[in-house]
Amino acid sequence: MQRIIIPILLLTLSTFQGIAQQRQRPIKISGKVIDSDSGQPLEYATFVLQNAENPDQVTGGITDISGNFEVEAGPGTYNISVEYISYKTYSLKGQTYNSNTNLGSITLSPDVAQLAEVEVVGEKTTVEVRLDKKVYNIGKDITTSGGNVSDALGNIPSVSVDVEGGISLRGNDNVRILINGKPSALAGFGSTDVLQQLPADAIEKVEVITSPSARYDAEGTAGILNIVLKKEKTLGVNGSVNLTGGIPFNARATTNFNIRTEKFNIFNTLGYFHRESPGGGYNDNTYLSEQSEFDRIYEDRDISRNDDGFNINLGMEYFLTEKSSITGSFFYRWSDENDLTENDNQRFSDGSLNSRTFRTEDQAEKDNSRQFSFNYTNNIDDNGQKLTADFQYSYDNEDVLTEIREDRSIPTDSLIALENIYEKQKQDDILAQIDYVLPMGDAQFEAGYRGTFKKEVNDYQLDTLDQGTGNFITNQDLTNIFTYHENVNALYTQYGNKYGKFSVLLGLRLENTELRGEVDASIDSQALEELVGEDVDLNFDKNYLGLFPTVNLVYEISKTQNISLGYNRRINRPRGWFINPFPSRSSRTNVFQGNPDLDPAFANAFDLGYMKRWKKITFTSSVYYQRETQSFEFITENTGQFTSDGIQIIRRVPINLSTNERIGAEAGIIYSPAKWWRMNGSFNFFTFSSDGSFNGVDYGTTNSSYFTRLSSKFTLPGKIELQANSFYIGPRQNAQTESDPIFSLNLAVSKDLFDDKATLSLNVSDLFNSRKRRSFTQTPTFTSDSEFQWRQRQVNLSFIYRFNQPKEQRQRGGRQGGGDDDEGQY
Numbered sequence: 001m002q003r004i005i006i007p008i009l010l011l012t013l014s015t016f017q018g019i020a021q022q023r024q025r026p027i028k029i030s031g032k033v034i035d036s037d038s039g040q041p042l043e044y045a046t047f048v049l050q051n052a053e054n055p056d057q058v059t060g061g062i063t064d065i066s067g068n069f070e071v072e073a074g075p076g077t078y079n080i081s082v083e084y085i086s087y088k089t090y091s092l093k094g095q096t097y098n099s100n101t102n103l104g105s106i107t108l109s110p111d112v113a114q115l116a117e118v119e120v121v122g123e124k125t126t127v128e129v130r131l132d133k134k135v136y137n138i139g140k141d142i143t144t145s146g147g148n149v150s151d152a153l154g155n156i157p158s159v160s161v162d163v164e165g166g167i168s169l170r171g172n173d174n175v176r177i178l179i180n181g182k183p184s185a186l187a188g189f190g191s192t193d194v195l196q197q198l199p200a201d202a203i204e205k206v207e208v209i210t211s212p213s214a215r216y217d218a219e220g221t222a223g224i225l226n227i228v229l230k231k232e233k234t235l236g237v238n239g240s241v242n243l244t245g246g247i248p249f250n251a252r253a254t255t256n257f258n259i260r261t262e263k264f265n266i267f268n269t270l271g272y273f274h275r276e277s278p279g280g281g282y283n284d285n286t287y288l289s290e291q292s293e294f295d296r297i298y299e300d301r302d303i304s305r306n307d308d309g310f311n312i313n314l315g316m317e318y319f320l321t322e323k324s325s326i327t328g329s330f331f332y333r334w335s336d337e338n339d340l341t342e343n344d345n346q347r348f349s350d351g352s353l354n355s356r357t358f359r360t361e362d363q364a365e366k367d368n369s370r371q372f373s374f375n376y377t378n379n380i381d382d383n384g385q386k387l388t389a390d391f392q393y394s395y396d397n398e399d400v401l402t403e404i405r406e407d408r409s410i411p412t413d414s415l416i417a418l419e420n421i422y423e424k425q426k427q428d429d430i431l432a433q434i435d436y437v438l439p440m441g442d443a444q445f446e447a448g449y450r451g452t453f454k455k456e457v458n459d460y461q462l463d464t465l466d467q468g469t470g471n472f473i474t475n476q477d478l479t480n481i482f483t484y485h486e487n488v489n490a491l492y493t494q495y496g497n498k499y500g501k502f503s504v505l506l507g508l509r510l511e512n513t514e515l516r517g518e519v520d521a522s523i524d525s526q527a528l529e530e531l532v533g534e535d536v537d538l539n540f541d542k543n544y545l546g547l548f549p550t551v552n553l554v555y556e557i558s559k560t561q562n563i564s565l566g567y568n569r570r571i572n573r574p575r576g577w578f579i580n581p582f583p584s585r586s587s588r589t590n591v592f593q594g595n596p597d598l599d600p601a602f603a604n605a606f607d608l609g610y611m612k613r614w615k616k617i618t619f620t621s622s623v624y625y626q627r628e629t630q631s632f633e634f635i636t637e638n639t640g641q642f643t644s645d646g647i648q649i650i651r652r653v654p655i656n657l658s659t660n661e662r663i664g665a666e667a668g669i670i671y672s673p674a675k676w677w678r679m680n681g682s683f684n685f686f687t688f689s690s691d692g693s694f695n696g697v698d699y700g701t702t703n704s705s706y707f708t709r710l711s712s713k714f715t716l717p718g719k720i721e722l723q724a725n726s727f728y729i730g731p732r733q734n735a736q737t738e739s740d741p742i743f744s745l746n747l748a749v750s751k752d753l754f755d756d757k758a759t760l761s762l763n764v765s766d767l768f769n770s771r772k773r774r775s776f777t778q779t780p781t782f783t784s785d786s787e788f789q790w791r792q793r794q795v796n797l798s799f800i801y802r803f804n805q806p807k808e809q810r811q812r813g814g815r816q817g818g819g820d821d822d823e824g825q826y
Contacts, residue, residue, distance in 0.1 A: 041067025
């Protein structure tokens with residue numbers, strides 16, 4: 001009997017011991033915290049787990065960048081709560097957990113009563129590091145009050161804006177500009193001119209995407225700048241009015257008006273501006289060839305701009321259900337630009353003035369742009385399953401009349417040339433995209449299709465005065481209609497997951513690019529060969545199929561610091577004006593000419609980043625490397641042709657110059673020494689090298705450069721604020737040209753009025769009038785010393801009045817018109 005009872009007792013004892021051990025084994029309680037309005041994850045929300053039987057036993061954790069939390073505890077009954085500043089606390093009592101439990105998505109709602117009592121984010125510029133980008137939430141920058149989007153971008157780390165408004169990222173100007181995640185008429189269809197018409201205070205945040213994920217178009221070897229515009233989500237009627245006046249004469253009026261109910265949200269922006277922007281520069285060319293009649297030509301240019309513009313953006317978001325909505329918007333832009341360029345030319349032979357001419361170029365440009373956008377969003381469930389569809393159609397029409405007159409004053413007074421140039425450019429853009437996101441536990445799968453279809457038609461006619469008859473005659477060798485098509489179809493997929501402290505986002509994009517060009521012109525074969533060469537086909541049809549992988553990793557050292565690693569492959573497609581072979585007429589002796597034989601460039605880029613937050617300091621840094629093949633380079637060469645009065649004609653043309661490499665490092669810091677003092681600085685250093693030859697000339701070069709910026713803002717008694725922004729870019733060079741450093745300083749002061757409903761600001765852009773590009777170019781046949789200033793020092797006085805719109809508005813993200821805001825937050 002003992003032989004039977006003892007084993008049974010031992011077996012029973014071991015069974016109870018195993019059960020007891022299993023009950024004592026820790027379990028995991030996990031979930032995700034999101035914003036109730038936008039569905040966006042809330043980082044640094046606090047999850048508290050309190051033992052219901054012993055309230056002194058409390059544990060918990062903080063959500064990560066994608067809103068996820070995971071806490072270990074023993075089985076038992078708990079009271080749980082989730083807290084986030086300025087949000088209502090979520091709590092449940094008496095919850096029993098005996099095994100691993102996923103609580104799913106916990107939604108928090110803003111606590112409107114607290115918003116006026118806490119120090120809110122909207123007043124400050126903050127940075128968020130995501131798997132594939134850095135997000136700069138734009139604070140109150142009074143140096144750009146009354147300014148435009150280009151002015152605001154100039155204050156973003158990694159970004160620089162040159163004297164002509166050209167935008168570059170880490171010193172590379174092949175950057176893709178998006179508005180709310182899409183190409184837009186607001187961005188001028190690849191040009192940055194229109195960004196100077198959009199007010200800076202329309203921006204909510206700027207996403208600097210140096211390692212774009214597979215969802216984004218592969219265009220832009222430098223990366224992507226996504227400008228997210230404000231779209232008010234406060235219930236009721238609200239808005240603002242912004243009036244600006246400045247010297248040189250600058251007048252702008254902008255209104256924002258929004259109506260938000262539980263069922264729909266209507267948003268509208270209306271703006272008008274008149275701007276007069278004087279600029280100018282000079283070219284001092286020395287000719288080394290004995291074939292030239294002159295050994296030196298000095299060109300002194302003055303530019304007067306007188307521009308008017310109007311734009312309206314009207315949209316409505318209609319909530320079909322609690323989880324789905326449709327958004328439609330219409331954008332219209334009209335501008336009337338009149339630019340007068342006066343060019344005083346002095347020609348020297350053997351050191352003595354030989355002749356002098358005066359050239360005027362009076363350009364009148366009328367531009368109309370329309371854009372229709374539609375978005376459907378369906379948040380299928382609370383776990384993050386989501387379906388979105390977008391369609392966008394844009395149409396742009398430009399009519400340009402340029403009158404060019406050149407007169408000789410020395411040695412005799414005479415008319416050299418009188419020309420009329422008629423240009424009509426029409427552009428149609430269509431974008432269609434569908435995207436599906438499927439959560440799989442802690443992981444997320446995404447797939448979609450994106451198609452962009454562009455058609456540009458450039459109608460160019462040159463009429464020249466026949467002084468013998470007094471009639472204008474059309475130049476058949478240069479008059480043409482150039483049609484350019486760019487069609488891109490792409491399928492993409494990506495997978496994101498988190499493994500402990502590692503977050504990973506892997507993507508693959510299959511992209512087909514079709515480039516077609518057609519020229520309708522009455523040019524004879526000999527003139528055509530002289531223009532573009534005998535081996536270049538003006539009617540081309542090129543097709544490129546490529547895979548573009550992306551890898552983005554983040555290792556979370558702690559809740560306040562992380563390391564990121566990114567890799568992506570990119571493409572740089574030539575723009576229409578890069579391809580058009582017919583030369584410009586802005587100067588008889590210095591012309592720009594496109595290259596129909598230009599192929600896309602491809603780049604592989606790597607990025608290693610580090611971020612650390614302290615109580616008063618946020619530090620970001622990265623080291624990056626990029627290798628680009630078939631890269632574009634603008635070279636300057638002697639055409640071998642001469643004007644009717646014996647001057648060599650020099651042209652600037654883009655070519656595929658083999659390969660280039662770029663390696664650099666950047667660091668940024670946001671520091672608040674005191675509540676009344678806030679500093680923001682960044683530094684970027686890079687080395688650039690290229691190799692390749694063209695027409696027997698070696699254009700290989702190696703150079704290093706850097707740029708840095710520092711912003712300091714002071715909050716004084718009486719609701720007065722002072723701010724200073726400085727920018728410095730070091731010397732640069734390529735195979736032919738050396739450029740001098742540039743320094744500029746902006747100052748501003750502002751005062752809040754009428755119980756913070758209004759703000760009066762005075763700012764000075766380029767205080768020392770020093771934002772000028774100076775460069776020196778040297779070739780075997782000539783040298784050129786030049787200076788150019790796009791616009792002179794600007795002083796603006798701006799007044800903003802807000803109604804039903806608190807000055808300190810908390811920025812919680814949201815569906816910003818169908819952007820990519822939820823991209824890469826795994």
